[in-house]
Amino acid sequence: MHLTNPRSRSLPQARGVAPGFVLTAAARTRAEAVCARRQRGITLIEILVAVVLIAIGLLGLVGLQLRGIQVNQGSSMRSVAAIMAEDLADRMRSDYAALAAGSFIGTYTVSSIGAAPVASLNDWLYGLQALPAGTASASTPVPCGNVLPCVQIQQLATVNNNPPHPVQIQIWWNDARATVASTGGVAVPGGGVAPTSLVGTYKTVAELTETY
Secondary structure, three states, X not given: OOOOOOOOOOOOXXXXXXXXXXXXXXXXXXXXXXXXXXHHXXXXXXXXXXXXXXXXXXXXXXXXXXHHHHHHHHHHHHHHHHHHHHHHHHHHHHOHHHHHOOOOOEEXXXXXXXXXXXHHHHHHHHHHHHOOOEEEOOOOOOOOOOEEOEEEEEEOOOOOOOOOXXXXXXXXXXXXXXXXXXXXXXXXXXXXXOOEOOEEEEEEEEEEOOOO
């Protein structure tokens, strides 16, 4: 009769081990240690994969947050332009004589401060500095020599030149900060500002009468 050590028990058959081979306690311990090391290695790989996936997700969230900030920036500048256009319309209503004489009509930039023909328009141009400055590219020309920000006031056609007098107010500004794919508004070697094709614009038509 064949006797074995009662404290020894066989493990699942390993590659390269003869059938019927019985491991001693020490050999079994070493085999279990090898299996444990292999198991730790697999766990480490799983952790690394999880870290990579989490990093990719976080990068996506950062990009989404950046895009949201840029959209908010563009919306904020458009709101400023809308408020400024309404303020300019109110100034023209309050100085109807100058409006009727066509003194407000024209194209103006920040450099027009002090040279505008109407005092209230000069004061308004100081507020135009609240919009981002820059230079428009040739692909998106503006009527101010491509200088941003810019405002154009146009008298629209009326019936027999009678009130109300519709006036179109259009404002342009550098909208590069609200968009990722642009170098507009960024300093370039040698000084100056890179031209941008990303130009924000707001246009409104106000019907102005002599009654304020």
